[in-house]
Amino acid sequence: MNWFLWRQHRKQFLVFGILLALFAALLIPTGIQYWHTYQQALTNCAQHPAVYSCDDLTDTLFTSQADGFVRIAVVLGTFGLPILVGLFIGSPLLAKEYEEGTNKLAWTQTISRRKWLTTKLAWALGFALLYGILLTILVTWWSNTINTIALNRFVQGHFETQGLMPVAYSVFFTAIGFTTGAWFRKTLLALAITFAVFVVCMVSFANWIRPLYMTPVTVTAPMGPNDLGGKIPTGAWVLRRDIVDKNGKTLNGDIFFVAPPECQQIIQQADVRGNGHGGIRVKAVPSPNGGDPIDDCLNKAGFHQIAKYQPSYRYWEFQEIESGIYLGMTAVAVATTYWLVLKRDA
Amino acid sequence: MGIAIQTKDLGKRYGSFWALENCDIIVPEGSVSALVGPNGAGKSTLLKLLIGLSTASSGQSQVLGKQPRQHGDFLADIGYLAQEIPLYKSLNAADHIAMGKHLNERWDEEFIRKRLEDLKIPLDRPVGKLSGGQRAQVALALALAKKPKLLLLDEPVAALDPLARHDFLSSLAQAVAEGGLTVVMSSHLLADLERVSDHVIVLAAGKTQLCDDVESVLKSHKLLVGPREHAKNLGDGISVIHETHTAKQSTFLVRTGKGAKLTAHWQRHEPNIEEIILAYMGQAKEGEAQ
Numbered sequence: 060m061n062w063f064l065w066r067q068h069r070k071q072f073l074v075f076g077i078l079l080a081l082f083a084a085l086l087i088p089t090g091i092q093y094w095h096t097y098q099q100a101l102t103n104c105a106q107h108p109a110v111y112s113c114d115d116l117t118d119t120l121f122t123s124q125a126d127g128f129v130r131i132a133v134v135l136g137t138f139g140l141p142i143l144v145g146l147f148i149g150s151p152l153l154a155k156e157y158e159e160g161t162n163k164l165a166w167t168q169t170i171s172r173r174k175w176l177t178t179k180l181a182w183a184l185g186f187a188l189l190y191g192i193l194l195t196i197l198v199t200w201w202s203n204t205i206n207t208i209a210l211n212r213f214v215q216g217h218f219e220t221q222g223l224m225p226v227a228y229s230v231f232f233t234a235i236g237f238t239t240g241a242w243f244r245k246t247l248l249a250l251a252i253t254f255a256v257f258v259v260c261m262v263s264f265a266n267w268i269r270p271l272y273m274t275p276v277t278v279t280a281p282m283g284p285n286d287l288g289g290k291i292p293t294g295a296w297v298l299r300r301d302i303v304d305k306n307g308k309t310l311n312g313d314i315f316f317v318a319p320p321e322c323q324q325i326i327q328q329a330d331v332r333g334n335g336h337g338g339i340r341v342k343a344v345p346s347p348n349g350g351d352p353i354d355d356c357l358n359k360a361g362f363h364q365i366a367k368y369q370p371s372y373r374y375w376e377f378q379e380i381e382s383g384i385y386l387g388m389t390a391v392a393v394a395t396t397y398w399l400v401l402k403r404d405a
Numbered sequence: 406m407g408i409a410i411q412t413k414d415l416g417k418r419y420g421s422f423w424a425l426e427n428c429d430i431i432v433p434e435g436s437v438s439a440l441v442g443p444n445g446a447g448k449s450t451l452l453k454l455l456i457g458l459s460t461a462s463s464g465q466s467q468v469l470g471k472q473p474r475q476h477g478d479f480l481a482d483i484g485y486l487a488q489e490i491p492l493y494k495s496l497n498a499a500d501h502i503a504m505g506k507h508l509n510e511r512w513d514e515e516f517i518r519k520r521l522e523d524l525k526i527p528l529d530r531p532v533g534k535l536s537g538g539q540r541a542q543v544a545l546a547l548a549l550a551k552k553p554k555l556l557l558l559d560e561p562v563a564a565l566d567p568l569a570r571h572d573f574l575s576s577l578a579q580a581v582a583e584g585g586l587t588v589v590m591s592s593h594l595l596a597d598l599e600r601v602s603d604h605v606i607v608l609a610a611g612k613t614q615l616c617d618d619v620e621s622v623l624k625s626h627k628l629l630v631g632p633r634e635h636a637k638n639l640g641d642g643i644s645v646i647h648e649t650h651t652a653k654q655s656t657f658l659v660r661t662g663k664g665a666k667l668t669a670h671w672q673r674h675e676p677n678i679e680e681i682i683l684a685y686m687g688q689a690k691e692g693e694a695q
Contacts, residue, residue: 063504067493160491164544167456167485168508169551172475401475405458 060170060178068182071148075190078143082136083197089129090201096120097204117208130205137198137220141229142257144187149236150249152183153400157244163405176400180393183233191229195222212374213296215265222378227385232257234392241399264381270298272380275367282354287364294371305361314357322356329353407434409555409587410455414464417450423611424450428464430606430616432589437581439598440591441682442608443690448591449488451608452559455589456485469555481510484548488559490541494533498526498543505547517550524572538569542576549580556580558590562597570594574601595679607682609689619678626681628674629657629667640667647684658684 100120104111112119121130156162166172199221206212212221219228235256240249275298280286282302291297302310304317315326329352369377410432417425425447432438440448453459455466457473457480466472471479492501498521506512521528524546526539535543541561548556558577562570578601581588589606592598598605605622607615615622626646629639636655639645642665647658658676667673676684 060507063507066496066500066503159494160487160489161493162491163458163485163487164491164493164547165508166458166475167480167483167487168505169477169481169510170508171477174477404460405453 060175061182064178064182068148072186075140075144075148075186078140079190079193079197082140082194085129085132085136086197086201090204093121093201093204097208120208121205133198133201134216134220137194137225138261140194141187141191141225142232142254144190144229145232145236145253145257146250148183148186149233150240150253151246152179152237152240153396154237154240154244154246154249157240158246166405172401173397176397180237180396183237184230184389184393187229187233188226191226194229195225198225211294211296211371213294213369213371213377218269218374218377219261219265222375223382224378227382228257231385231389231392234389234396238392238396238399241396268384269377269381270369272377273369273373275369277365277367280364280366282357282362282364283351284354287366291366291368292370295368296371297366297368300364300366302362303365310362314362318357318362319360322353322360325352325356408432408467409434409436410466410468410589412451412455412464412466415451415454415461415466416463417447417454417459418462423462425454425608426611428608428611428613430613432587432604432606433618434587435585436604436618437588437602438590438604438606439602440589440606440608441593441595441598441686442591442614443593443686446608446689447611448608449559452485452557452589452591456480456483456557458485477510481551482554484551484553484556486544486548486556486558486561488563490537490544490561490564492532492540492544495531497529497531498535499528501532501543501547502528502550505550509551511552513550513552517546520546520549520576524576536569538565538572541565541569541573545573545576554585554587556586556588556590558588560591560593562592562594570597577601595682599678605678605682607685609686612689614685614689615682622681623675623678625660625662626676626684627659627661627667628676628680629655629659629671630674631655631671635668635670638668639671641665643667646681647687 097116097120100111100116101113104113104116153162156165165175202212202217202221206217206221212218218224232253236249236253239252239256240246243249243252276295278287278290280290287300302314304310310317315323318326408431410430412428412430415425415428416423428447428451430451440451442448450459454461455468455473457475468479469482473479493504496504502514502517502521505517506514518528521543524539524542526535526542532540532543541564545558545561548558562573565573574597577588577590580586581601590598590602602619604618605615606613617625631654633650633653633655636648636650636657639657639659642662643659644662645657645659649656657671658681661667
């Protein structure tokens with residue numbers, strides 16, 4: 060059975076091997092180069108603090124158009140390869156057999172349907188696991204420089220492309236591929252549904268599910284340009300930043316309309332002077348104590364800023380929780396596949 | 406002679422539709438049975454139940470003394486050829502031979518290689534690029550290389566041209582002649598079956614209409630032709646399978662039991678197996694229409 064599976068799927072495995080090799084051909088040289096560039100910049104700014112600043116490396120390094128392409132390629136590749144494994148290893152695994160009737164050929168040899176299925180699933184999941192591991196080693200290594208500079212691995216596009224997640228996606232979408240294949244028995248339909256599940260998962264986890272894994276840390280600050288930012292540690296995943304009134308109600312839209320009359324007056328004056336159009340971050344006449352008169356007025360009226368964030372040290376806990384969820388969903392998918400294949404007629 | 410297949414009240418339901426109902430058949434060991442019936446009669450359903458690809462909704466079946474199930478113990482002695490003759494299109498015949506070797510405990514490598522060589526089927530070409538006749542031959546050879554005691558064939562010649570059909574049936578006849586093999590083969594091409602089979606099962610409208618060896622079927626059926634005015638009076642111990650009437654003349658195809666007595670008005674003829682089978686199919690069709 061193992062020999063036959065290898066014979067049957069070796070072309071697919073080969074294609075995926077080539078794709079990974081091409082990806083490595085992009086990542087290994089740029090990864091080395093990025094690290095050297097970063098080290099060079101650190102040396103430069105330490106030796107010539109007058110010429111180079113060590114603080115704004117995020118803004119100055121890897122900002123060329125070519126670097127932009129490399130980053131896009133990395134994100135696309137790391138999102139793309141696991142779902143491609145799901146689509147082209149997972150979806151056809153059973154669907155193609157049903158579609159072409161070859162399941163009837165296989166199931167009438169001297170082998171139980173259960174053993175046949177177990178072998179197929181083990182190969183597909185094993186391949187997905189290995190592929191995910193190689194991919195994440197490559198990308199997590201490559202991301203080292205960027206992580207060091209940007210200090211944020213939490214945001215969408217970074218969280219999903221490093222650590223445990225590429226492995227979880229590769230395995231889960233392969234499982235979804237063969238489950239939908241066993242269910243609908245049409246390769247194209249299984250492919251389409253697997254892709255739809257991928258899109259739904261990516262969007263819903265990043266926006267609605269992931270923020271809920273742990274209660275976020277809440278900080279408040281008075282109105283003012285830098286007061287809140289200073290309280291959020293670097294590398295944190297900021298979920299929301301809002302202005303709230305004295306009753307704790309979150310502000311939607313322009314603060315002008317809810318501000319007390321004395322503040323509205325100051326804002327209006329500032330608008331006239333600064334040509335602003337109702338925004339709150341316009342330059343105003345400095346107040347006697349040196350602060351922004353608008354902020355001072357709003358603070359007096361009880362307005363303040365609030366932020367909720369997940370601190371960066373929770374990164375690995377989040378990775379474990381999310382990959383745990385995917386592992387659980389994979390187990391459900393595998394169990395469903397066994398039921399579909401063994402209990403239904405050929 | 407032993408019994409290769411026996412079913413009792415075997416039935417298969419899809420939703421509320423019974424594809425096969427109350428099917429009782431007995432297939433003796435060593436026979437070549439023709440499983441005939443119109444499209445949708447339940448032939449494929451019956452064969453799938455017998456090989457364990459489907460599970461029965463009602464009744465029982467014993468195949469080579471075992472209940473059909475998806476397990477090597479059961480499958481080892483049975484060869485099966487599905488209607489669409491499924492093969493892995495991108496793999497070549499040599500790959501299929503290797504597959505058979507890996508997936509079967511009993512495997513006659515020498516036999517299948519020699520057979521495909523005799524048939525001049527290229528081993529190194531993807532089977533998707535072979536002709537329909539060659540694919541059918543590869544599939545049959547794969548089924549035979551298992552050295553099965555029972556071979557279940559689901560309309561294997563339906564898609565083949567007359568020459569390929571002839572070759573296929575010769576191959577089958579040759580395998581049967583080597584002995585020890587029971588064959589059940591479905592088709593709606595009666596003439597082909599007549600050539601190779603010695604036992605006949607007629608399925609129509611999801612039910613067994615007839616299951617017997619060809620010789621006794623021929624012996625027990627008569628074609629009666631006579632004046633229509635006597636149509637009500639055929640004799641004793643006779644059951645009518647099919648009747649046709651013109652203004653003055655009536656024709657009956659009847660099954661005669663032991664000690665059947667015919668009244669004198671009727672001319673007797675010996676129907677051939679094709680006429681008998683058609684009569685049973687016609688009967689089922691009329692039954693359905695009523």
